[in-house]
Amino acid sequence: MRKKLLVASIAIALSYSHPALSNDELDLLKQQIQELKQSYEQRIQALEQRLEKTEEHAQKANNTAQQVEKRIQQSEVARTTDKNTANSFNPAISVILDGRYADFDNDPDAYELPGFALGGEAGLGEEGFSLGHTELTVSANVDDKFYGELTLAVHDHEDETEIEIEEAFIQTLGLGNGVTIKAGRFFSAMGYLNEQHEHAWDFADAPLIYRGLFGDHLTDDGVQISYIAPTDLYLQVGAELSSGDKFPAGGNSQGVGAWTAFTNIGGDIGIEHSWSMGLSHWNANDIDGRTSGGHSHAGGAAETPSFTGESKITALDLVYKWAPKGNPKNRNLKLQFEYFQRDEDGIITMLNSAPLESSTYDGDQSGWYAQAVYQFMPQWSTGFRYDRLSSSNSGSDSDILAEAGLDDEGHTPERYSAMLQWSPSEFSRIRLQFNQDKSYEDSDNQIFLQYTHSLGSHGGHQF
Amino acid sequence: MFIYGIKKLALIGFLVLVSTTVNAALQVLACEPEWGALAKSLGGHHVKIYTATTNQQDPHHIQARPSLIAKARRADLLVCTGAELEVGWLPLLLRKSGNPNIQTGNPGYFMATDYVALLDKPTELDRSHGDVHAAGNPHIHLDPERVLKVAKALSQTLIRVDPENQTDYQNKLDSFIKQWQNRIHQWRKQTDSLKGKSIVAYHKSWIYLQQWLGLNELAILETKPGIPPTSSHLSHLLASMKKTPADMIIYASYQDDKAANWLSQKTGIPTVALDISPAKDETLIDWYEQLLNRLIKVQQ
Numbered sequence: 010m011r012k013k014l015l016v017a018s019i020a021i022a023l024s025y026s027h028p029a030l031s032n033d034e035l036d037l038l039k040q041q042i043q044e045l046k047q048s049y050e051q052r053i054q055a056l057e058q059r060l061e062k063t064e065e066h067a068q069k070a071n072n073t074a075q076q077v078e079k080r081i082q083q084s085e086v087a088r089t090t091d092k093n094t095a096n097s098f099n100p101a102i103s104v105i106l107d108g109r110y111a112d113f114d115n116d117p118d119a120y121e122l123p124g125f126a127l128g129g130e131a132g133l134g135e136e137g138f139s140l141g142h143t144e145l146t147v148s149a150n151v152d153d154k155f156y157g158e159l160t161l162a163v164h165d166h167e168d169e170t171e172i173e174i175e176e177a178f179i180q181t182l183g184l185g186n187g188v189t190i191k192a193g194r195f196f197s198a199m200g201y202l203n204e205q206h207e208h209a210w211d212f213a214d215a216p217l218i219y220r221g222l223f224g225d226h227l228t229d230d231g232v233q234i235s236y237i238a239p240t241d242l243y244l245q246v247g248a249e250l251s252s253g254d255k256f257p258a259g260g261n262s263q264g265v266g267a268w269t270a271f272t273n274i275g276g277d278i279g280i281e282h283s284w285s286m287g288l289s290h291w292n293a294n295d296i297d298g299r300t301s302g303g304h305s306h307a308g309g310a311a312e313t314p315s316f317t318g319e320s321k322i323t324a325l326d327l328v329y330k331w332a333p334k335g336n337p338k339n340r341n342l343k344l345q346f347e348y349f350q351r352d353e354d355g356i357i358t359m360l361n362s363a364p365l366e367s368s369t370y371d372g373d374q375s376g377w378y379a380q381a382v383y384q385f386m387p388q389w390s391t392g393f394r395y396d397r398l399s400s401s402n403s404g405s406d407s408d409i410l411a412e413a414g415l416d417d418e419g420h421t422p423e424r425y426s427a428m429l430q431w432s433p434s435e436f437s438r439i440r441l442q443f444n445q446d447k448s449y450e451d452s453d454n455q456i457f458l459q460y461t462h463s464l465g466s467h468g469g470h471q472f
Numbered sequence: 473m474f475i476y477g478i479k480k481l482a483l484i485g486f487l488v489l490v491s492t493t494v495n496a497a498l499q500v501l502a503c504e505p506e507w508g509a510l511a512k513s514l515g516g517h518h519v520k521i522y523t524a525t526t527n528q529q530d531p532h533h534i535q536a537r538p539s540l541i542a543k544a545r546r547a548d549l550l551v552c553t554g555a556e557l558e559v560g561w562l563p564l565l566l567r568k569s570g571n572p573n574i575q576t577g578n579p580g581y582f583m584a585t586d587y588v589a590l591l592d593k594p595t596e597l598d599r600s601h602g603d604v605h606a607a608g609n610p611h612i613h614l615d616p617e618r619v620l621k622v623a624k625a626l627s628q629t630l631i632r633v634d635p636e637n638q639t640d641y642q643n644k645l646d647s648f649i650k651q652w653q654n655r656i657h658q659w660r661k662q663t664d665s666l667k668g669k670s671i672v673a674y675h676k677s678w679i680y681l682q683q684w685l686g687l688n689e690l691a692i693l694e695t696k697p698g699i700p701p702t703s704s705h706l707s708h709l710l711a712s713m714k715k716t717p718a719d720m721i722i723y724a725s726y727q728d729d730k731a732a733n734w735l736s737q738k739t740g741i742p743t744v745a746l747d748i749s750p751a752k753d754e755t756l757i758d759w760y761e762q763l764l765n766r767l768i769k770v771q772q
Contacts, residue, residue: 150576153576153577153578156567181570182575183570183572183574183575183578186570187545187569187570188570189567189570237542239545240542241542241543243539243541244542275539276538276539276542277537280526283537283538285538330535334526334529334726335525335529336529336533337535338530338533387728433699434599434603434699468560469560469561470533470536470561471536472535472537
């Protein structure tokens, strides 16, 4: 098109500027133009050919590049598999770093729960700066049949650093038919909070009833079997047999000193709501000399109460969670309630008393707590908790019971707690908590500023 | 007392024996909707699918809820992303399920990321870089080519778990591949205008999509992976957006939209909320087409 225009315009221009050209001259001109046209056309053709060739080359280069990319990708897959040889058999290791600053109005050493004889790790802990539970957890699949986990807790106890085996157990992996067997030392499936490590709790301290009955945690050496029914509704039943050597059992029973039976049901309501309910029962028939701290009286003789007899605990737990559109990352709410009741029948002896003082003992202790934790925006959550205990213990010698801390002194222990926490990531948390603690007559105000951080492998998101 | 304990154990043993599951269809537990949808396309009426998450849930922040344990207990096949996307809850489900079918290493344990190469593999593993995935970026389902690879592997897995219906699975795979490749061809043409467009994303959720479409990622709203945007990071972004503005701001519909909206208001750059996974009962093709259409629409 352009070429034609060019020829035409030249012809027109020539015809106008030289109106007096002869026919011969015109023919010559036409011939010259024709030659010019031909030579241009040839050159354009040559150019087009070269362009085609270049395109071909480009296509080839592109193909080679794609092949190389593919090879790289394949080699990447190969490399990842290569890597899974030496070090990846190392177990998952995680460390919990936990520390706090605590301030109490009352002397923490004077702490008591009237009607409950405290044992285990029950207590307020140290005032001022201190380390909490520093935990080291090592876990892995042992082989295709078993999973193993060890949790060591390191903490200071009266100026000495103690290493405690918190949990060390093996567990079957996919045994079949929903059955799982666990053996070793583990947190009992009693209640809801008991199976969780302290760092997973929503408050800096244990509920009063956990403190009163278990010394914060019920743990023992033994076996657990649990079964999950093949139903849409989650239904789990299980049982534990354990040594019964540890608080709140005690003594050195040969064989099985305590057993637990538990059942949990749970499910979802739509996408946003989920719930669980548990019933559990713990029984130690043959407790022989379970010692605990008595009613503290400054400078008094170190008389230690010791219980021998039978103990039964029954528990109910309810948990409800809500998250908008089922996505808990940005906002979520958790409501939690647990109730425990303990029946005991036996004899209380005051060790180191002369002459040896003892009394029959018929204990009836119960307590509950309810808490709500609301994550109102990513990284931030707040929570409230209310605790309440009651007891009605009787025996042949009420003075001895009082000395053992088993007289409720006409007081109903209760506590209000509020907390605010900031979790910059899944692995770190800083918490401020305030308690108004009416465990005993002198009401105590307690403040905790606590950090709980985890290093290493990613922990599980338990319900 | 001891006898009482034994009785309990015997009772449980009895319950185990009577609980024989009689279910014809293969029970599939899919961690994310995309794998649920893919399993549906490849399995048809031979599979019964339960999807553990919706496209409104961040699949990383799920808890091992009782309902999920109940599903894991009965599953014949587990279809998940892997590459640590479900690290917070899947190991717990496996351990609590008491189900041998879906344990690691068994045929019923299918992780999609095991079958494709991953992008963004961190060279340094340090949590100061945020919640990084050691194996690489797990959001592979946004690349149609990788989906094709996963489909082939998943079909083989279905055959291994349920060999009786082999020919049916093979046919379903063939027809899926045919449809999918046709679509890939169309999508390539439709999205030509998106090539070279620059984006700001909330999280590094889209790198496979970016690579496939030829999008250019200018910035990420999160300070670091998994760490919500801070005001200083955002004001820094605002300054750089004023110099070199992006064409759009992309976030997943389950992600917090505050930062994206704020930046959009300040700069006039349009935002687009994308469903990172198919909705309930949506096919992979419908979902991906819609996602591409939204991008094309925003860009026009």
